[in-house]
Amino acid sequence: LVELFLVVGNKNVNSFWLANLPQGEGLDMDASPEKRYVFLTQKYKERKFRKRITDFMNQEQLNKALCAAVVQQDVLETMSLVFSGADVMCATRDPTYCTPYLLAQKSGQRLQMEFLYHNKLSDFPKLDPVYERRFYHDASSFICGFLYKAVNTTKSVNERKVKEEMVKRWCTLEGGFLSYYENEKTATASGRIDITEVVSLAVHKTESMIETGAVFTFEMYLLSERVFLFGAETLESHREWTQAITKCSIPTAVQDVTRKDFELIGQLYYKEGYDLSHWRVGWFALEKSCLHFYSEAEDEDDEVLQLKRLQELTVTTHTEGDERVDVLLMVENGRTLYVHGFTKLDFVVWHAAIKKAAGTDGNALPDQQLSKNGIPIIVDSCIAFVTQHGLCYEGIYQKKGNPEHVTQLLDSFWKDARNVKLRIGEHQLEDVTDVFKTFLSKTEDAILTKELYPYWISVLDHENEKLRVEKYSTFIRTLPRVNRTTLAALMQHLYRIQKCSDINQMNAHNLALEFSSCLFQTEGQTSQEVAVIEDLINNYVELFDVNEAQVKQMEIENRFITKWKDTMFSQAGDLIFEVYLEKKEPETCCLIKVSPSMTADELADNVLNMKNIVPDKNDIWITFEVIENGELERPLHYKEKVLEQVLEWSSLEEPGSAYLVIKNIHATKMDKPLHECTKEYIKGEHLKFKDGSSKLLSGYKFQDRYFILRDEKLFLYKDIKSTKPDKEISLKFIKCYLGLKKKLKPPTRWGFTIFTERQQWYLCCDEQEAQIEWVTDILRVKHHGDLRSVGGICSMPVGKKDTTVDTKVVSVVPIQQNRGTKGTKEIDRKSNDLNAPTEVKKCERNANSRVQQKKALVADCLKHKEASIFNVKQKRGTAYQAHSDPSHCDSKHSQSSDKRHPKALPRKAMFGCEAQMPPNLLQELNAVLSKSNRTLKEA
Numbered sequence: 001l002v003e004l005f006l007v008v009g010n011k012n013v014n015s016f017w018l019a020n021l022p023q024g025e026g027l028d029m030d031a032s033p034e035k036r037y038v039f040l041t042q043k044y045k046e047r048k049f050r051k052r053i054t055d056f057m058n059q060e061q062l063n064k065a066l067c068a069a070v071v072q073q074d075v076l077e078t079m080s081l082v083f084s085g086a087d088v089m090c091a092t093r094d095p096t097y098c099t100p101y102l103l104a105q106k107s108g109q110r111l112q113m114e115f116l117y118h119n120k121l122s123d124f125p126k127l128d129p130v131y132e133r134r135f136y137h138d139a140s141s142f143i144c145g146f147l148y149k150a151v152n153t154t155k156s157v158n159e160r161k162v163k164e165e166m167v168k169r170w171c172t173l174e175g176g177f178l179s180y181y182e183n184e185k186t187a188t189a190s191g192r193i194d195i196t197e198v199v200s201l202a203v204h205k206t207e208s209m210i211e212t213g214a215v216f217t218f219e220m221y222l223l224s225e226r227v228f229l230f231g232a233e234t235l236e237s238h239r240e241w242t243q244a245i246t247k248c249s250i251p252t253a254v255q256d257v258t259r260k261d262f263e264l265i266g267q268l269y270y271k272e273g274y275d276l277s278h279w280r281v282g283w284f285a286l287e288k289s290c291l292h293f294y295s296e297a298e299d300e301d302d303e304v305l306q307l308k309r310l311q312e313l314t315v316t317t318h319t320e321g322d323e324r325v326d327v328l329l330m331v332e333n334g335r336t337l338y339v340h341g342f343t344k345l346d347f348v349v350w351h352a353a354i355k356k357a358a359g360t361d362g363n364a365l366p367d368q369q370l371s372k373n374g375i376p377i378i379v380d381s382c383i384a385f386v387t388q389h390g391l392c393y394e395g396i397y398q399k400k401g402n403p404e405h406v407t408q409l410l411d412s413f414w415k416d417a418r419n420v421k422l423r424i425g426e427h428q429l430e431d432v433t434d435v436f437k438t439f440l441s442k443t444e445d446a447i448l449t450k451e452l453y454p455y456w457i458s459v460l461d462h463e464n465e466k467l468r469v470e471k472y473s474t475f476i477r478t479l480p481r482v483n484r485t486t487l488a489a490l491m492q493h494l495y496r497i498q499k500c501s502d503i504n505q506m507n508a509h510n511l512a513l514e515f516s517s518c519l520f521q522t523e524g525q526t527s528q529e530v531a532v533i534e535d536l537i538n539n540y541v542e543l544f545d546v547n548e549a550q551v552k553q554m555e556i557e558n559r560f561i562t563k564w565k566d567t568m569f570s571q572a573g574d575l576i577f578e579v580y581l582e583k584k585e586p587e588t589c590c591l592i593k594v595s596p597s598m599t600a601d602e603l604a605d606n607v608l609n610m611k612n613i614v615p616d617k618n619d620i621w622i623t624f625e626v627i628e629n630g631e632l633e634r635p636l637h638y639k640e641k642v643l644e645q646v647l648e649w650s651s652l653e654e655p656g657s658a659y660l661v662i663k664n665i666h667a668t669k670m671d672k673p674l675h676e677c678t679k680e681y682i683k684g685e686h687l688k689f690k691d692g693s694s695k696l697l698s699g700y701k702f703q704d705r706y707f708i709l710r711d712e713k714l715f716l717y718k719d720i721k722s723t724k725p726d727k728e729i730s731l732k733f734i735k736c737y738l739g740l741k742k743k744l745k746p747p748t749r750w751g752f753t754i755f756t757e758r759q760q761w762y763l764c765c766d767e768q769e770a771q772i773e774w775v776t777d778i779l780r781v782k783h784h785g786d787l788r789s790v791g792g793i794c795s796m797p798v799g800k801k802d803t804t805v806d807t808k809v810v811s812v813v814p815i816q817q818n819r820g821t822k823g824t825k826e827i828d829r830k831s832n833d834l835n836a837p838t839e840v841k842k843c844e845r846n847a848n849s850r851v852q853q854k855k856a857l858v859a860d861c862l863k864h865k866e867a868s869i870f871n872v873k874q875k876r877g878t879a880y881q882a883h884s885d886p887s888h889c890d891s892k893h894s895q896s897s898d899k900r901h902p903k904a905l906p907r908k909a910m911f912g913c914e915a916q917m918p919p920n921l922l923q924e925l926n927a928v929l930s931k932s933n934r935t936l937k938e939a
Contacts, residue, residue: 004114008075016080017043019051024480045235053084063090070100071107075115088119143244144172148215148231149180166210166231173244178220195248197222200266200346202353203242218242221266221346250283254294256302260287264353266346268293270339284339284350289357291330293337305332307358308370313418315351328354333372360414364444365482369417374485377417382436383493385422390429391496391561392503397514401431410435437518440490446521447483447490448475453520457528459535469539476543487536488544490515495540496554500562508537553596556647560655577646579607580661584630594643600636607662620665627658632737632753637783683709683777688747688764689716691727702747702764709774712781714754716761729756731782736775740764754778 018026027039042048053062066086069078082088089099097103104112148166169180169190176196179189200221207214208231215231216238222228232238246265247255264286269279270293283294291305312331317324318340327340328351341347361367368376390396409431412420422432440447448456452475459471476484494511501507512533517525519533536543541551581588590610592603600623608614608621615621625645626633636645642660649655689705706717708725712732715725733756740751740762750771751764765771780787 001114001118004075004111007111008079012076013079016051016076016083017047018049021049047083050083051080053080059085059087062086066090067092067100067103070104070109070112070116073109073111075111078112078115082115082119088116142172142174143240144170144174145237145241146184146233147171147180147241148210148212148217148233150229166215166229168212171230173241173248176248178245193220193222193228195245197224198245198249198266199223199342200264200349201242201245201249202264202349203238203262205263218245219349220245221343221349223342225343225345227345254283254302256294260285260292262287264350266350268339268341268350270337272335272337279340286350286353286357291354291357305330305335305337306370307332307354308366308368309333309372309374310358310369310418311372313355313358326351330354358418359416362444363442365447365486366480367444370482373489374482375489376439376482376486378413378420378439379436379486379489381413381417381420381422382432382439383489385424385427385432386429386436387493387496387561389424390433390504391500391558393429394503394505396429396497396504396506397433397437397511398506399430399433401428401434405431406434406438410438413439437514440515440518441521443521445483446519447479447487448519449479449483450521452478456520456532460528460531465535465539468535469542472536472539473543487519490519491536491540491544492546492554494537496558498537499555499558503562508534511537553647556644560647560649578659579603580659581607581611581613582661582663584626584659584661594646596641596643598642599638600640600642601638603642603660604662621662622665624661624663625658626661627652627737628741629654629657631741632739633661634735634737635779637779637787681709681777681781683774685770685774686720687774688751690744690746690762691759701745702762707763709777709781714761714778729754729759729761731778733757734778734782736778736782738771738775 027036031039062081062084063086066078066081066088067090069081088101092098092100092103094103097106101113101116104116146168149169149171150166169182170184170186171178171180173179173195176194178193178195180191181189198220202219202221204217204219208217210231213233215233216235217229217231218238218241220228220230230241232241250265262285264284266284267281268284270282270284271277271279280295285292289306289308291307292302293305294302307330310330310332312329314329316327316329318327319325325340326344326347327338328347330337330339339350341350358369360369365376368378371377371380373380386396405428409420409427413435446453455475456472459468459475462468462471476487479487494508494515497504497506498508498511501510509530512530513525516529516533517523520529522529540546576591576593579590579592581590590607592606592610594603604621604623622638623636623642624633625636627649636642646658646660649658652658685707686704687707688702689707690702704719705726706720706722708715708717713728713730714734716727717725735755737753737755740746740753744762746762746764748764748766750766750768751762752771752775754761754763763774765774
């Protein structure tokens with residue numbers, strides 16, 4: 001026997017039992033007794049990691065291979081065959097040497113004889129699970145054997161008394177029915193279960209104790225709201241029965257679900273994504289913290305929900321016909337899934353199992369409830385709270401919290417981190433920082449792992465910082481995934497804090513003093529540990545491959561947060577803003593999480609979805625930035641990054657007065673594309689002007705100046721006779737706002753403001769129409785005509801709203817005529833001036849020929865204005881087609897727009913002949929202004 005152990009050896013034995021051990025799941029030297037028990041059970045009892053032998057089609061071939069192996073010296077081959085299910089006492093068809101043991105004795109193989117002798121009573125499964133999976137369609141659907149069955153099948157299976165009343169019964173599974181008998185000799189069945197009525201099967205991985213000993217149980221939930229509890233004496237028998245029942249009840253299209261090491265499997269009603277109007281039936285399998293679900297459709301693959309990463313897990317009650325049903329809502333990484341059971345009983349089981357799988361089930365980092373980025377929620381929550389409220393707090397992380405409050409808050413996080421919301425006023429900053437450090441200290445293993453401790457410290461032997469960074473990077477890559485992502489989030493947080501050390505007095509060294517013992521999980525601290533953490537903080541950018549844009553973004557955010565103290569953060573670190581619909585009122589407010597990549601178009605889409613608004617075919621929704629207490633507003637381009645713009649509010653005197661609002665433009669006449677050539681666009685007009693750089697000069701007022709829009713620049717001339725511009729600005733980097741600050745005392749209400757990096761231009765128009773034209777043309781030239789979003793939500797300018805005038809008293813024709821007369825005189829005077837710029841003269845020759853049509857369209861649009869928000873019956877995709885195709889426009893509006901075309905005279909503004917503003921665009925914009933209770937009389 002000793003010789004057998006020496007020949008075989010532990011390494012060779014493990015080459016069989018651990019042949020399929022996944023990387024990282026091995027037994028650690030410091031593993032707890034509980035982990036050792038679980039691992040050894042999986043290794044030997046469940047044979048989870050053993051070598052798979054797939055060269056034999058049936059048991060007979062396996063036995064023949066054993067008979068051939070025992071006469072050779074290779075004991076390891078014999079061991080593999082026996083452990084794979086070969087029968088040690090099989091018939092050899094030799095009348096004298098009728099067993100493998102006798103064959104080995106005949107051949108003089110002493111070690112083979114010793115091995116066979118000690119395994120002659122071993123009961124290894126005769127049917128290899130791999131064989132079952134490979135040849136499922138050829139396998140027999142019949143199975144029989146003794147099972148323990150609960151006497152009372154109407155009580156809850158969780159009641160201890162039910163398990164204590166289990167009795168042994170002979171059971172058979174044949175023809176889709178599970179029958180149970182008093183014993184194996186009884187001809188009449190005591191009961192029968194139709195497998196097609198089984199909606200859920202719960203499989204318990206741990207053994208339960210009954211009067212006769214340990215059993216492995218499984219539960220079957222039926223459509224009739226009955227539950228049956230059975231128990232098998234061995235784990236192998238338990239697996240055979242559950243797999244056989246599963247294969248009988250699951251259709252071929254979703255047979256892949258049987259390959260999962262599931263704890264709960266069955267059918268549920270579900271709906272997800274954009275199809276929320278119809279419930280579908282799917283097959284679900286719960287495997288650890290993964291919820292797999294399959295549709296019965298042949299062309300659909302299985303989908304997986306990571307339950308540890310759920311952002312929401314709630315139960316609501318829905319009304320389905322005359323019945324009220326409980327529905328489980330799960331949200332993971334922006335994906336929403338609704339499920340409900342066939343019966344109340346199976347829903348309770350699924351809800352309890354999913355809630356347990358989604359919860360915290362240990363002190364290890366992977367066992368925590370995780371954010372969408374794979375970081376423990378407690379880490380995300382604490383970082384967001386401290387960043388929001390502690391960035392400017394002197395001595396952050398140095399001051400101790402209330403021990404009682406810290407313990408209560410930490411227990412809440414351990415219990416259900418997903419439902420813990422940190423709020424200023426309810427939670428003190430010192431308590432949160434203490435909870436954060438305590439959590440890092442109490443995880444099952446240190447974030448930097450105790451195993452790597454000497455390696456981290458040894459890096460300090462290198463004086464060259466670049467070489468140290470390379471060593472640190474190597475160790476970081478070897479960390480488990482959750483440790484690595486958590487470390488990255490923590491280092492980013494500490495890097496951000498030390499960047500504000502002039503305010504909070506917490507440089508990298510001070511922060512390292514606070515966190516070294518947490519990250520290494522050592523009692524006390526050493527100068528080497530502090531030096532390592534200080535290195536990690538200072539070299540965060542290099543260690544985690546942070547690009548220059550991300551560093552700049554953090555600096556902008558820091559400036560923003562330190563100036564605007566009411567900033568809100570999500571658990572993932574994204575900023576949360578109030579966004580309004582149409583106007584700033586409490587009932588129109590939405591809280592939107594703004595990520596760095598979110599565009600203005602996506603923001604508008606999110607707000608409409610939150611408010612359950614489906615755009616009409618004639619609606620154009622755009623995002624406006626409103627600053628200076630509502631005096632200035634700017635339409636954001638649909639591709640513009642919202643967060644980048646919002647973070648620039650930190651430079652405002654009152655950042656808290658700025659906000660975002662989503663407004664609707666009605667576009668029933670958008671039959672001309674906006675993507676026109678703007679390179680040769682020319683526009684000229686007299687405007688009232690004031691330069692922001694001259695604001696310190698007392699008595700400085702708005703003055704008449706002549707402006708020309710040409711070559712993607714805006715030129716300022718002292719007057720129309722000037723040949724050289726006094727100033728010019730490139731439109732590439734400007735921001736154009738509708739409105740002017742009241743403190744500037746503008747001569748008219750129709751102004752706009754242009755911001756550049758170093759200066760501000762304030763311009764006033766005589767009328768609202770001119771204001772809209774200038775802002776529109778500037779935006780068109782700046783964006784090369786690209787103002788429309790392909791998705792159906794557009795970004796275009798609209799006038800500032802005014803609520804002082806009733807739109808019912810609009811008088812269009814007289815106003816247009818008066819203004820046209822003035823414009824005619826002005827143009828005639830300009831035409832005789834030989835010193836006017838060449839571009840202006842070119843514009844004059846074409847202005848009269850085109851302006852009448854524009855005047856008529858504006859008048860018609862103002863007369864036939866429509867409401868801004870419509871109830872709709874089609875989605876955005878169809879809406880965009882309507883925008884692009886004139887045939888989809890509303891017929892009533894089309895008819896009304898042709899009834900009246902009042903005569904109009906030329907205007908003051910002059911346009912280039914090849915790049916005129918589309919008439920329908922002008923009509924659309926004025927329609928919006930008219931709906932905001934403004935008239936041209938007020939000019």
